Amino acid sequence: MIGLVAAALAGGLHAGIPVHGVAGVGEPTFLTATSGWTASVEGGWVRVFVGASEADGDAWYDRAVATLGVTPPALAFADEAHGDGETLLAFRDGNVGVVVRVEAGARAVAERLRAAIVDGGPSPVTPRILRTAEGWACEAPGAVHVAVSGARAVPFRPGLYAEAPREVVAWDTYGRATVAR
Amino acid sequence: MLLLVACQAGSPKLGDADEAPPEPSVSIAGTAAFDPLLGGAGSWTVASEAGDEVTVEVLDAGGAVVATLDDTYTWEGAAVGRYTVRATLLAKGSPVAEAETPVDVVRVGVLDGTLGGDRIPLLWHGGGRGAYVDDGGAGPTFRLSAITEGDAAVAIPAPWDDLWAPPDDTLGQNLPAAYAWDARPTLALTVDGELGGADLTAAIDGWTLTSGGVADGGTLVFTKDEALAPGPGVVEEPLTLRWMAGDDLAGEQALPLRTYAMLGPPAFEQTGSPYLPWVAVIDPALRAMQGVAPDEAAVVSALVDHVYWDLGLAYDTQWGASAYTQYTTGEFDGAHFDLSGFLDRRRGSTVNCTDCAAILEAFANMVGATLQYTILVRDFNLNYIKAVGGSEYTRCPFGTGGCGFSYHAVTTPDDAATIFDATLALDGDDNPSTTPNTELLVQAIDGEEYLDRLVLSGRVRYAHTQKETIQ
Numbered sequence: 001m002i003g004l005v006a007a008a009l010a011g012g013l014h015a016g017i018p019v020h021g022v023a024g025v026g027e028p029t030f031l032t033a034t035s036g037w038t039a040s041v042e043g044g045w046v047r048v049f050v051g052a053s054e055a056d057g058d059a060w061y062d063r064a065v066a067t068l069g070v071t072p073p074a075l076a077f078a079d080e081a082h083g084d085g086e087t088l089l090a091f092r093d094g095n096v097g098v099v100v101r102v103e104a105g106a107r108a109v110a111e112r113l114r115a116a117i118v119d120g121g122p123s124p125v126t127p128r129i130l131r132t133a134e135g136w137a138c139e140a141p142g143a144v145h146v147a148v149s150g151a152r153a154v155p156f157r158p159g160l161y162a163e164a165p166r167e168v169v170a171w172d173t174y175g176r177a178t179v180a181r
Numbered sequence: 182m183l184l185l186v187a188c189q190a191g192s193p194k195l196g197d198a199d200e201a202p203p204e205p206s207v208s209i210a211g212t213a214a215f216d217p218l219l220g221g222a223g224s225w226t227v228a229s230e231a232g233d234e235v236t237v238e239v240l241d242a243g244g245a246v247v248a249t250l251d252d253t254y255t256w257e258g259a260a261v262g263r264y265t266v267r268a269t270l271l272a273k274g275s276p277v278a279e280a281e282t283p284v285d286v287v288r289v290g291v292l293d294g295t296l297g298g299d300r301i302p303l304l305w306h307g308g309g310r311g312a313y314v315d316d317g318g319a320g321p322t323f324r325l326s327a328i329t330e331g332d333a334a335v336a337i338p339a340p341w342d343d344l345w346a347p348p349d350d351t352l353g354q355n356l357p358a359a360y361a362w363d364a365r366p367t368l369a370l371t372v373d374g375e376l377g378g379a380d381l382t383a384a385i386d387g388w389t390l391t392s393g394g395v396a397d398g399g400t401l402v403f404t405k406d407e408a409l410a411p412g413p414g415v416v417e418e419p420l421t422l423r424w425m426a427g428d429d430l431a432g433e434q435a436l437p438l439r440t441y442a443m444l445g446p447p448a449f450e451q452t453g454s455p456y457l458p459w460v461a462v463i464d465p466a467l468r469a470m471q472g473v474a475p476d477e478a479a480v481v482s483a484l485v486d487h488v489y490w491d492l493g494l495a496y497d498t499q500w501g502a503s504a505y506t507q508y509t510t511g512e513f514d515g516a517h518f519d520l521s522g523f524l525d526r527r528r529g530s531t532v533n534c535t536d537c538a539a540i541l542e543a544f545a546n547m548v549g550a551t552l553q554y555t556i557l558v559r560d561f562n563l564n565y566i567k568a569v570g571g572s573e574y575t576r577c578p579f580g581t582g583g584c585g586f587s588y589h590a591v592t593t594p595d596d597a598a599t600i601f602d603a604t605l606a607l608d609g610d611d612n613p614s615t616t617p618n619t620e621l622l623v624q625a626i627d628g629e630e631y632l633d634r635l636v637l638s639g640r641v642r643y644a645h646t647q648k649e650t651i652q
Contacts, residue, residue: 045504045527045529066512066587067503067508068500069502069533069579070501072500087499088500148454150453151454153315155319155320156316156351158307158312163453166451
């Protein structure tokens with residue numbers, strides 16, 4: 001799989017940013033398919049979104065900037081960026097959006113994340129909702145995280161549901177989300 | 182039971198009844214059954230007439246004396262079985278009368294218990310990362326593998342204290358349960374033990390035995406006599422299960438139950454996991470609101486206090502950035518709250534209005550109070566406020582260059598007619614644009630008054646009123 005991954009070119013459609021292994025970025029928390037993932041970094045946090053298209057990334061980025069309590073100034077970084085570069089740096093590179101909110105050193109974190117953007121690689125696999133003898137379960141080969149919502153769980157049996165989940169979101173290693181309903 | 186045996190008989194002569202010596206007699210009455218491992222003990226009263234002294238002995242089924250009682254006539258028991266307590270009246274060292282009564286030494290207890298009735302499912306978020314576990318609103322409350330271990334009764338364990346994760350195995354554990362505050366729970370107890378021929382009953386103060394009887398393997402079902410609680414809160418009043426032999430106490434055991442008295446079932450838009458009461462949320466929240474009136478305004482107001490004062494939050498006075506909540510569609514639609522991350526404070530305690538609205542909305546809906554978020558749009562200057570975690574009123578929470586909000590998220594139960602806001606305290610005096618300031622938490626404030634007090638200048642309206650999603 002590694003052989004299929006190429007260093008990213010600026011802009012365009014990227015595979016994403018590895019959810020593990022970027023220096024200084026903590027364990028990811030996966031949000032919704034339209035929200036991306038988030039993680040702690042020293043003195044703050046980062047939020048990352050990998051859209052299926054550049055337009056997706058652009059919409060996410062606009063929303064991320066617009067929903068700050070204070071409208072940040074524009075910066076020269078990637079395709080577009082906002083912040084002071086020290087405590088806040090939000091940027092978009094093609095379909096990938098990132099917000100870095102830290103006490104200090106936002107630009108360094110943003111540069112590490114941008115440098116970690118990869119292109120190519122296999123497409124993410126959509127999860128499946130399966131009927132089993134005991135109830136319902138989910139299958140998501142290769143996923144680093146699976147989020148299930150709207151299911152009635154079998155008491156004290158994690159991963160087993162008495163009714164089919166309403167939605168299953170699977171996340172791959174580059175932070176791309178696929179959804180089964 | 183009373184057995185009276187006259188060993189020395191004699192007919193009094195007619196006409197001299199006053200002088201006739203009383204006939205020697207003895208009687209004994211008292212405990213019919215008890216469980217020594219549950220604090221039970223035998224206790225008898227002995228009455229006698231004539232004679233010199235009374236001895237009381239306990240005999241086993243083979244007639245062997247297992248205990249000779251002192252003049253308190255009490256016995257702490259022996260192995261399970263039926264015994265005979267014999268009182269013997271002596272005169273000049275010889276028995277002149279006897280009385281006997283049987284007593285059962287029993288071993289009794291409950292092997293498991295399940296709180297029933299209209300239970301509300303509880304969810305443990307497992308420290309987040311999607312590992313939700315819920316009890317289905319029907320799981321066992323406690324389960325024991327045996328009622329006796331060695332020579333001691335197995336106590337029902339204390340309630341499970343981990344608010345984040347449930348036990349891997351519920352055996353040997355005691356889990357909390359949730360109800361609406363005015364529910365009348367039931368408690369089903371499975372009886373275990375060696376009862377022999379003992380005729381026991383069971384009682385819990387404040388509860389009525391509504392079905393079942395005490396028999397090995399039988400099930401007792403108690404129903405609470407009154408509402409679970411006078412309002413929302415955590416109910417941990419110690420219950421005592423009393424095993425009775427007639428009117429006598431045969432033993433008692435503590436029932437350490439923890440129940441959450443909610444305003445009602447969860448009020449989220451979605452149902453099912455994870456839109457259930459999270460133990461990690463409702464336990465501290467209900468403790469914080471203990472004693473509050475069971476109505477939505479009072480409950481949400483208590484939650485405003487809880488979020489504003491108790492959670493150690495601080496407003497992001499640099500950027501007003503949300504650490505735990507994102508709008509997923511449009512500009513302010515589809516708010517999605519990372520509640521798991523927030524409970525762990527994975528990204529710190531610095532938050533913004535979107536976070537505070539999401540926290541308040543999630544907490545309220547979990548305890549049964551309907552709440553939505555709504556957005557004040559857009560770009561306006563502020564009167565004096567005191568942001569969460571702050572100590573001073575200011576019109577410029579972002580410093581001299583930042584005297585307004587680009588937007589502001591609050592919560593409402595009624596399409597912005599009434600506002601609750603845990604992000605900030607308003608200036609509650611007649612002139613909110615000047616000092617001095619009077620602290621006014623935003624607890625059921627009229628929507629128009631809220632705008633008047635918050636907004637110094639700018640055209641502001643409420644928009645995007647809706648419910649959030651959580652994880």
